[in-house]
Amino acid sequence: MLVATGAHDAAELLPGLRVPAFHPVTVTHHTADRPPLSEPALILAAGGRGPVAHTMVASEVDPSRTPPGRVLITSTVLGASAALPAAELDRAVRAQLAAVYGTSTAGWELLATHHDPYAVPAMPAPHDPRRPVRLLSGLYVCGDHRDSSTVQGALASGRRAARAVLSDFGAPPDAGSDTTAGNTGTNSVPAAAA
Ligand SMILES: Cc1cc2nc3c(=O)[nH]c(=O)nc-3n(C[C@H](O)[C@H](O)[C@H](O)COP(=O)(O)OP(=O)(O)OC[C@H]3O[C@@H](n4cnc5c(N)ncnc54)[C@H](O)[C@@H]3O)c2cc1C
Numbered sequence: 408m409l410v411a412t413g414a415h416d417a418a419e420l421l422p423g424l425r426v427p428a429f430h431p432v433t434v435t436h437h438t439a440d441r442p443p444l445s446e447p448a449l450i451l452a453a454g455g456r457g458p459v460a461h462t463m464v465a466s467e468v469d470p471s472r473t474p475p476g477r478v479l480i481t482s483t484v485l486g487a488s489a490a491l492p493a494a495e496l497d498r499a500v501r502a503q504l505a506a507v508y509g510t511s512t513a514g515w516e517l518l519a520t521h522h523d524p525y526a527v528p529a530m531p532a533p534h535d536p537r538r539p540v541r542l543l544s545g546l547y548v549c550g551d552h553r554d555s556s557t558v559q560g561a562l563a564s565g566r567r568a569a570r571a572v573l574s575d576f577g578a579p580p581d582a583g584s585d586t587t588a589g590n591t592g593t594n595s596v597p598a599a600a601a
Contacts, residue, residue, distance in 0.1 A: 408545065409568055414528055414552035421542065427552055432526035433489040435500050436518040438477040442467065443508035450507055457503025458488030458496065480504065480515070493520045528556045540564055541571040 410417050418424045444450075447467040452459045462482035466473035473479040482500055491499070497520070501512040528551055530536075538553040549568040554560035573582050 409547040409549065409572065411549050411565060411568075413525070413550060415525065417548055417550060417552065421546075421548060424548065425538075425552075428529040428531075429525040430485065430527045430529055430556075431489040431522065431524045433484040433491075433496065433520060433522045435482045435484070435497065435520050436465070437480045437482070437501075437504075437512070437515040438474055438518050439480060439512075439515045440477065442478045443480065443504075443510045452482075452503060452507050456506065458484045458486075458491070458499050459503050459507070460485045462504060462507060474518070479518070480508075489522065489526075490524070493522075496520070528552045530556055536560065537567075538564075540568040541575070544575045547571055 410420050412420070414424075414426045414429075418426045442464055444464050444467070447464070449461055449463045451461050459482045462480065464478060465481040466477075466479040482504060484496065484500065488496065488499070497517050501515065504515075505512045534555075536555045540549050540553050541547055547568045549561070549564040551557060551561040551564070553567075554564040
């Protein structure tokens with residue numbers, strides 16, 4: 408069995424598996440009647456002047472996600488500010504976005520706010536980015552919580568798990584080889600210590 412879920416679901420399926428602390432993320436979606444930018448761009452807004460870490464005119468990238476006749480502005484808030492009450496966060500986000508885009512945001516509408524308290528596994532030092540993916544022969548686990556807290560980390564852990572499966576099933580050493588992975592993933596530990 409290969410368990411490829413987030414850390415909480417994995418620990419429910421595999422009791423004893425380590426569950427890390429998490430960082431929250433909140434994503435806000437505003438609509439406007441005209442684009443504050445005329446080109447697709449991800450704007451890094453971190454700099455201490457507001458809670459937004461990055462923002463983009465999402466309708467320039469994917470118009471199908473946008474209400475008809477409107478422009479969609481999507482912004483990401485990381486850290487403690489992500490836990491602010493929605494109305495308070497909206498005020499702070501609007502004020503920052505007005506400065507970032509150089510336009511008034513007073514007429515923008517808040518379409519949705521999505522808060523995930525368990526968005527990203529924390530990686531306090533010393534972080535092990537190669538946690539074992541093979542619990543025992545026939546039982547494997549992968550996901551960002553076994554590697555780095557990114558899509559890339561989740562994919563890398565899945566690659567390590569696949570290699571461990573192939574190895575346990577006696578596949579040739581070069582089966583499923585990938586020169587970008589750089590890890591064998593064949594180490595094993597008891598689930599309770601994982
Ligand atoms: C708002 C937000 C923004 C982010 N931004 C970035 C970013 O910009 N760049 C970046 O690299 N990372 C970002 N991340 C982190 C990134 O999304 C995760 O690190 C990555 O998705 C983890 O992949 P995963 O496969 O480990 O888990 P997931 O993507 O959570 O996938 C696990 C899957 O398992 C399924 N599942 C759960 N239980 C079961 C079950 N019992 N049976 C079958 N299926 C099950 C779930 O439905 C889910 O589809 C962001 C995360 C969030 C929440």
